[in-house]
Amino acid sequence: MDGGQGPSNARNRQSTGLRPQMSNSFKTGTKGVLTMAVGTVRSGPDYFDEAFGVSIAKLLGMLRRSFSMDMAFIGKFEHGTRTMVFVESDNNADLSSEGFCFSHPQSQTYCRKIADGELPSIIPDARSNAITRAMDVTNELSIGAYLGVPIYLSDGEIYGTLCCLKHSSDPSLETRDPSLLAFVADVIADRIEFHRHRQRHDNQIRSRIEGLSSSQELTMHFQPIWSITGAAICGYEALARFNTEPYRSPDIWFSEAEQVGLGDFLETLAIDLALTQLPKIPESCFLSINASPAAILSGAVGNLLNRKDAHRIVLEVTEHSQILDYPEFRDSVQSIRKMGARLAIDDAGSGYASLQHVLELDADIIKLDLNLIRNIHCDRKKQALAAALVSYAQRVRAQVVAEGVETQEEFDVLKELGVDKVQGYYIGKPAELA
Numbered sequence: 001m002d003g004g005q006g007p008s009n010a011r012n013r014q015s016t017g018l019r020p021q022m023s024n025s026f027k028t029g030t031k032g033v034l035t036m037a038v039g040t041v042r043s044g045p046d047y048f049d050e051a052f053g054v055s056i057a058k059l060l061g062m063l064r065r066s067f068s069m070d071m072a073f074i075g076k077f078e079h080g081t082r083t084m085v086f087v088e089s090d091n092n093a094d095l096s097s098e099g100f101c102f103s104h105p106q107s108q109t110y111c112r113k114i115a116d117g118e119l120p121s122i123i124p125d126a127r128s129n130a131i132t133r134a135m136d137v138t139n140e141l142s143i144g145a146y147l148g149v150p151i152y153l154s155d156g157e158i159y160g161t162l163c164c165l166k167h168s169s170d171p172s173l174e175t176r177d178p179s180l181l182a183f184v185a186d187v188i189a190d191r192i193e194f195h196r197h198r199q200r201h202d203n204q205i206r207s208r209i210e211g212l213s214s215s216q217e218l219t220m221h222f223q224p225i226w227s228i229t230g231a232a233i234c235g236y237e238a239l240a241r242f243n244t245e246p247y248r249s250p251d252i253w254f255s256e257a258e259q260v261g262l263g264d265f266l267e268t269l270a271i272d273l274a275l276t277q278l279p280k281i282p283e284s285c286f287l288s289i290n291a292s293p294a295a296i297l298s299g300a301v302g303n304l305l306n307r308k309d310a311h312r313i314v315l316e317v318t319e320h321s322q323i324l325d326y327p328e329f330r331d332s333v334q335s336i337r338k339m340g341a342r343l344a345i346d347d348a349g350s351g352y353a354s355l356q357h358v359l360e361l362d363a364d365i366i367k368l369d370l371n372l373i374r375n376i377h378c379d380r381k382k383q384a385l386a387a388a389l390v391s392y393a394q395r396v397r398a399q400v401v402a403e404g405v406e407t408q409e410e411f412d413v414l415k416e417l418g419v420d421k422v423q424g425y426y427i428g429k430p431a432e433l434a
Contacts, residue, residue, distance in 0.1 A: 052191055053086075059184050060088035067147060067176065069164035074151070074188060075111045076160035082109040085160075108137055111161040114148040121149050121178040125169035144168040149181045151189050159192055161185075202260045208244075209253070209262050213269060217243050220274045221430035222281075225288065225401060225423045228415050235286040235314070237423065238274035239430045258294075267295045271304050278309060280433045288314040288344065293323045297332050302339075311340030314365060317357060318346040326360040333361065344401070348372075348389060358392070366393050370404025370424070377409035383417065390418045 060072035074086040083103040106112040110132060113119040119131060123146040126132040137143070148163040162185040212218045220238050227234040240250045257266035274289050281287055291301045296315070305313055315336065323329050333343055344365035345357045358366055368386060376382045386402075393400045402414045405424030414422055 052195060056086055056188065056191070057088055059187065060086070063162075063181065063184055064088060064164055066180065067164055067173065068170065069145070069147065069166045071166075072162075072164045074160060075109070075163055077106055077112070077115075077158060078160075080106055082106050082111045082160065104137055104140075108135060110135070110137065110143070110146050110148055111163060114163075115150040115158050115161055119148075121181065122147055122173050122176060124171050124173040127169065141165060142167045145170040145173055147173070147178065147181055149178060149185045151185045151192070153189055153193055159189060162188060205256045205260045206262060209257050209260070209266055212242075212266070218269065218273065219243060219432060220270065220277060222277070222287075222433055223423060223430040224428040225421050226427045227421050228419060233282075233285060233427075234421060235288055236281055237288040237316070237430075238270075238277070238290075240270045241430075263292065264295050264298055264300045267292060268300045268304060271295075271301065275304060275307075275313075277433050278312065281312075283312075286312050286314050286342075288316055290316045290318065290346070293317060293329055296336070297329060299332075302332070302336050305336055305339055305341055307339075310336075313341040314344050315341055316344045316346040316367065317361070323357065323360075330361065346403075358389075362396070363398055365399050365401055367423075368400060368402045368419070373402050373404045373410060373414070373424070374406075375410070377407070377413045383413060386414070386419070387417050394418070 056074070060074075064070075064072035070091065071087065071089040073084045073088065075082045076085045081103045082105075087102075110119060110123070113131065114121060119129070123129055123132060126138050126143045126146055132138050132143070132146070143165050145166040145168065146163065147165075148161045150161055151159040153159050162181060164181075219241050221241050222236040222238055224233045225235040225237060226232070240253070242248060242250060242253050254263070254266060257263045271289050271291065274287065278287055295301050296317075301315065315333075317323075337343065342364040343361060344367055345361060345363040346367045347369040348355070348358055348366045357363070366389060368389060372382055372386060376386060390400050392398075399420040400418075401421040401423055402410075402419045403423050405411055405414065405422045405426045407426060410424075411422060411426055
């Protein structure tokens with residue numbers, strides 16, 4: 001983390017009507033029609049996440065039961081086909097059969113004809129209707145009765161249709177009002193547009209982040225760390241800076257990268273860039289780099305540190321990074337430590353998670369949070385907490401680095417408390433290496 005006042009990782013799940021899943025398998029059904037394997041719900045550029053899957057499954061289930069139908073689905077019009085992109089049914093055996101097709105040419109579907117006004121929204125008996133009786137899909141899907149309404153998006157585009165089918169005819173449907181179907185279709189349209197907007201937003205983020213690898217917009221600045229006992233600079237912390245207009249802080253960049261599944265990509269890009277600067281740092285100094293638990297667990301950090309000068313590297317794990325499995329994380333860190341790298345816990349004293357990290361991870365370095373250091377010279381409670389952490393570090397043979405030191409008064413108090421090293425604007429601002 002920055003030691004002064006300067007500015008401080010999976011695609012959406014696809015969902016089925018029964019439970020959210022991740023699958024991209026396809027199969028070819030009868031008559032060469034493309035079908036989707038059961039358990040896969042995908043809609044061209046629309047990927048529905050778990051929350052969407054649960055809410056839509058409930059809506060379709062309610063709708064299907066309200067009309068006493070066997071299956072409810074969302075059909076999307078795309079590239080001349082109607083594809084069932086979300087299916088809800090009590091009988092998955094029907095959907096699993098080799099002959100069940102999820103996609104059909106639009107012109108051969110009830111969906112298209114309902115959207116074009118050639119068929120009514122409610123068809124109580126498909127065998128009695130002159131149009132549907134002659135359609136191949138009637139036999140293919142064993143349609144006895146059918147309900148359907150178009151799904152209109154706000155720009156007037158017909159996304160597809162919301163439909164229900166029953167394998168037997170149902171004369172009672174003649175008296176039913178399709179307004180409930182239309183209402184649910186409007187709700188679904190709102191959710192689809194929300195996901196489209198979010199996907200466009202996420203794609204913009206991905207494009208910005210992936211473009212960093214071939215641009216000069218990502219640079220590394222280095223903030224000096226001062227040894228109180230040695231009275232000299234003993235290390236540098238590498239801090240990512242993004243030279244873009246408008247300016248966006250590193251926190252935003254890394255948060256957005258994680259949001260779109262590029263957290264490891266951006267972290268390794270920054271770490272690799274920092275490591276290329278290691279030859280410019282005096283041999284007597286270490287290089288401290290920030291790494292998330294996810295990047296460490298994935299092996300990405302270890303791959304970058306598999307080098308002879310790993311003994312000069314300190315990995316900082318921030319308090320804000322959640323660790324769900326400490327034993328697993330310790331194993332990953334241990335393999336990196338065997339290379340010679342050391343572990344630091346960042347932002348200690350800023351919250352419960354940092355203290356948990358300190359207790360669980362046997363860190364080599366404990367970095368005191370800048371909010372604890374700010375005005376510590378005139379706050380006895382801050383002094384007491386800092387003293388306790390220093391005492392703990394001495395007992396477990398760890399070193400303490402105080403971040404955010406900006407005044408002589410703060411420096412003097414920290415020296416008196418026994419802090420080993422300090423970092424902040426009082427020592428030096430982050431800057432590119434010469």
